[in-house]
Amino acid sequence: MVTGRKFSYEEAKEMDLVHDVWAGSLDEFRQDTLDYAGQFTLPYAASKAIGNIKRSVQSGMEIPLEYHLALERELQSDLFQSDDAKKGIAAYVNREVPEFDGN
Template identity: 40%
Template sequence: MVTFKEELKKVVLQSHRVFNLIDEIAKPTIALLNGITFGGGCELALACDIRIAEEHVQIGLPEVKLGLFPGGGGTQRLPRLVGEAKAKELMFLGEPLSTKEGKEIGIINKVVPTGEGLNAAQMMAKRISGYSLQALSRIKRSVNDGMELEFKAALDLELNHFLDVFQTEDVREGVQAFLEKRSPKFIHL
C-alpha cells in the first residue's frame, strides 16, 4: 500500500521534473505574470529565464503561513536569484511582493501596465528569437552551469562555449552580415 508520504513525494518529484525541463531547455524562456503568483506559480516563474509582470501582480512564497514549505524548487532557485539572506527573509515571512519590490530585488525583469503583458512578452520573444540559437543556448548553459561552479571553473566553461560557438554557421553569417552592414539571417546551425 502506498503511503501519503510516498504519494506526495511522487507528485513533488514530477513537478521538479517539469520545472527542471523548463529551466534546462536550450532556448530562453519567458514567464508572463498577470495575476497572483504564489507558491507553485512563483516556483514555475523562477524556473524561467525572464519574468515579465503586469503592474497589478503580486509574487511570493507564502507557504510558511500555512505551516507548509516551498517544495517546487523555490528554496533553491530563489536564493540563486536574489541571494541567500533576501530569499530567507521572503520565505520566513511569506509576504507577497509587489511588482515594484520584485523588480528591485531581481525576481521580476520587467513591469508593464495591466493588459500589456502578453504583447511585451511576445515582443521580447520575437527580438530574442532573431538571434542565433547557437549563441543563446551557450549563454544559457554558461550561466546555468557556471552558477554551480567555482569562479575559475566557470570561466573555463565560458571559454569552452565561446570557442565552440566559433564552429557554427551562425557565427560565419553574423560576422559576414556585420562586414556587409546588413542584418544577419541566422539558420541556427
C-alpha cells in the same frame, strides 16, 4: 524587504525593480510577452549563442571559477565555429542584418 514598506507598481518601475508595467488585458500581456521573446529566436538572434549564454550563467554559480572559465572557453570555441557566427560576422562587416538559422 527589511522595512516591509509597500509601494505601487509604478514606484517599483521608478526604482528599477521592474522593467515594465502592463495595464492592458491578459491577452495583450501574452502577446507582448511573445513579441519580446520573439526577438531572441530565429531568425533575429543566434539561438545557439543565447542557449550557451544561459548555460554559462546557470552553471557559473555552481562550479569553481577555473571550471567556469574553461566552460566559457569551450562554449565560445564551439560558437565561433558555427555557421551563425560566420553569418553574424559577415553581416556586421557588410553592415547588413544577419538572418540566423541555428547552425
